Amino acid sequence: MSTEEFDDAPLDVAVVGGSLAGCAAAVHFGTMGYRVAVFERKATPEAYHKQLCTHFVQPHTVPLLAPLGLAHLREPAWSVATKAVFVTPGGVVETPGTGYDPELPDSYALNLERRVLDPAIRESARRHGVRFLEATSVESLEGDASGWTLETRGESGTRRYRARLVVAADGRRSRLAGLLGNEAESRPNERAALFGYFRGIPAPEDRRSVFVMNDRDLACSYPLVDGRTELVLFAEKSRVEGWRGADGRMQEFLKYFDGLEAAPPVADAVPEGPLLGYGDYPSLIRRPVAGSVPFVGDAALSLDAMSGVGCGFALLSAQLLAQAFAGRALDAEGVGAGLEDYRQRFEKTVLPHAEGICGDSLVDKDETTRQRMFETICGSPELSGKYLALTGRMIQPAEFQRAFMRGLMARGSGAARA
Numbered sequence: 019m020s021t022e023e024f025d026d027a028p029l030d031v032a033v034v035g036g037s038l039a040g041c042a043a044a045v046h047f048g049t050m051g052y053r054v055a056v057f058e059r060k061a062t063p064e065a066y067h068k069q070l071c072t073h074f075v076q077p078h079t080v081p082l083l084a085p086l087g088l089a090h091l092r093e094p095a096w097s098v099a100t101k102a103v104f105v106t107p108g109g110v111v112e113t114p115g116t117g118y119d120p121e122l123p124d125s126y127a128l129n130l131e132r133r134v135l136d137p138a139i140r141e142s143a144r145r146h147g148v149r150f151l152e153a154t155s156v157e158s159l160e161g162d163a164s165g166w167t168l169e170t171r172g173e174s175g176t177r178r179y180r181a182r183l184v185v186a187a188d189g190r191r192s193r194l195a196g197l198l199g200n201e202a203e204s205r206p207n208e209r210a211a212l213f214g215y216f217r218g219i220p221a222p223e224d225r226r227s228v229f230v231m232n233d234r235d236l237a238c239s240y241p242l243v244d245g246r247t248e249l250v251l252f253a254e255k256s257r258v259e260g261w262r263g264a265d266g267r268m269q270e271f272l273k274y275f276d277g278l279e280a281a282p283p284v285a286d287a288v289p290e291g292p293l294l295g296y297g298d299y300p301s302l303i304r305r306p307v308a309g310s311v312p313f314v315g316d317a318a319l320s321l322d323a324m325s326g327v328g329c330g331f332a333l334l335s336a337q338l339l340a341q342a343f344a345g346r347a348l349d350a351e352g353v354g355a356g357l358e359d360y361r362q363r364f365e366k367t368v369l370p371h372a373e374g375i376c377g378d379s380l381v382d383k384d385e386t387t388r389q390r391m392f393e394t395i396c397g398s399p400e401l402s403g404k405y406l407a408l409t410g411r412m413i414q415p416a417e418f419q420r421a422f423m424r425g426l427m428a429r430g431s432g433a434a435r436a
Contacts, residue, residue, distance in 0.1 A: 029055050030348055032168055032181035034156050034194055036062060039315025039332035040187030041139040041148075045086050046340030048146035052348070055179070056148055057170060059155035059188075067136035070213065070294055072250050072326055074100075074227060074240055075128040075135075077118045077410040079330035082337055087142040088135075097130040098225055098241050102409060105230040105280040107385065108392025111402050116224070118410045120403070127410060129227065129240045129248075135329070159184060159197060161310060163350060182348040185339065186313040190302050190320035200308035205301040207322045207379040209235070209252045210259075212271055212295040218286035219247040230280045234381045236324055237275060239282050246290070247282070249275060252324040254381050255297065264292050299323065301376050306364035307357045312339050319368060322379040330411060331368055338363040374415050394425050401425045 031047045033040045036058030048054045060066070075097075083089055091097055101118065104111035117125035144150055154172035161167075165182040186194040195202065221241040222228055230237045235257065238250040251258075251274060261267040271293060275284045302320040306313055315332035342359035346352035382388070395401045401421055408418040 027053070028165075029053050029179060029181040031055075031183045031185060032057060032166065032179060033185045033187055034168075035187030035189060035192075035315070035317065036060075036140065036143075036150060036152065037068065037136070037187065037189065037315065037332070038139060038329060039317070039336050040185070041143045042082075042086055042333050042336035043185050043187060043314055043339055044143045044148040045139070045146045046336060047343070048143070048148045049085075050340070050344070054148045055181075056143060056150045057154050057156050057168070058150065058152045061153045062140065062150075064137055065133065067132040069132070070211075070296065070323070071132045071328065072213070072238065072240060072323060073129050073131045073242070073248060073329075074238075074326045075130045076326060076330040076412075077125045077127045078412050079333055080124075080126065080128055082330075082333045085337070086139060086333070087145060088138055091130055091134065091138060092128065094243070096134050096243065097128040098243060099126045100129050100225050100227045100241065101126055102406060103222070103226045103228050104405070104409070105228065106392035106396065107231060107389040108394070109396030110280075111392075111396060111405055112226075113399070113403050113406055118403075118406055118412060125410075125412070127227070129242055130329075131242060132329075156188075156194070159194070183343075183353055184311050186308075186311050186317045187315050187336075188317055190316040192304070192313070192317040194311060195304055195308070195313070195317060198309035198311055200304045200313065202302040202304050205303065205376040205379065207298070207300050208255065208381040209322075209324065209379065210255045210295065210297045211299065211323060212251045212253075212258065212267070212293050214249050214268070214271060214293045215242075215290040216247050216249060216284070216287040217245065217290065218288045219249075219282050219284055221245070221247070222282055228281060230278050232278060233385075237278055237281055239275075247287075249284070249287075251275075267293055301372070301379060303369075303372055305361075306335075306369075307361045310353065310357060312357055312360050314339055318364065319372060321372060321375045324378065325371075325375040326409075327371065327375065327411060335364060335368060338367060370415050371411060391422075394422070394429050397429065398425045 030052035031054045033044045033056045036056045044054045117123045119125040158169040166184045168179045225241045228239045235253040240248040261270040314335040343356040404421045407413045
């Protein structure tokens with residue numbers, strides 16, 4: 019929708035950024051009855067979507083789709099219901115049943131491609147009455163006692179808008195973060211990543227998504243709709259630096275997967291296109307609230323893609339923000355209380371996962387300790403379930419740590435008796 023079609027009535031909520039977190043926040047506030055607009059600096063034709071993504075939607079995320087009007091994306095025509103299998107130095111982490119929680123058969127993950135999810139959530143925002151202003155950047159904003167003035171630039175020139183609440187959803191390179199002094203804490207990521215789409219790779223039993231730990235690399239296989247497969251490799255940077263040229267890199271990439279006994283066979287793999295990827299992708303952590311503006315999605319927390327939390331934390335942070343403002347007026351008192359509520363929810367629910375994810379981004383050489391850790395996990399059905407639940411972000415790290423310490427103590431006691 020162009021700026022010419024949008025009237026000048028003040029907004030209740032201005033969302034800056036039109037990807038997953040921004041559109042999800044807009045849908046939630048639109049459902050509450052607020053007048054909402056999304057300002058997206060890029061042009062977004064119908065098929066526009068993010069390309070660098072594993073498309074692995076963690077099980078904690080799947081229930082978040084229905085409130086966004088996206089329940090249909092759980093159907094086989096749109097996504098693949100899946101569950102993780104981890105092949106580790108200490109054994110295979112795999113639990114029985116289709117769900118991550120044995121008591122909840124529907125607690126599965128989804129391999130849901132962004133080419134499906136991104137257009138669907140933009141359309142849902144429009145269905146919920148959200149005004150979507152694409153190719154419109156927010157150049158500056160100024161706050162006062164009653165809200166914000168946004169200076170924007172679009173195809174028709176500059177425009178000014180008023181809003182009672184501004185939401186920052188403009189990604190890991192957030193411009194609003196710069197305007198508001200919300201500097202990111204950068205954590206190193208010692209792995210590079212390569213992504214590719216293929217036909218001719220047989221889907222594993224029960225359409226599981228397979229994660230193979232090889233040295234300190236992680237090789238991933240995701241079955242997709244229409245019999246396609248996405249292969250993803252998170253590897254030490256030195257390993258892939260010599261894979262030069264598109265053809266040579268593809269050959270080395272498939273040779274790598276072919277050398278993994280636990281990976282699906284790739285002898286008949288046919289690439290759908292060139293490999294995508296990145297060489298350097300540090301994790302970025304910002305305050306969830308800065309200058310009376312809440313930050314959601316990658317604007318707040320952009321972590322190593324190996325953790326598979328990007329889509330999930332984008333939708334979760336938008337939901338936490340909506341929950342914090344439910345039943346509150348958007349006056350000064352209500353906004354202040356809502357922002358504090360959101361900060362507490364974010365720091366309690368999302369932030370605890372960051373430390374472990376950032377730790378996993380480092381290429382640690384203590385393989386003996388790592389092997390013992392996974393031997394302990396794989397030797398206990400309870401710990402295997404807890405580990406799977408942790409990777410699916412269904413439990414907090416502290417709960418897994420308590421269970422792991424109990425497992426270590428039990429293992430030690432058993433060894434002593436033997």
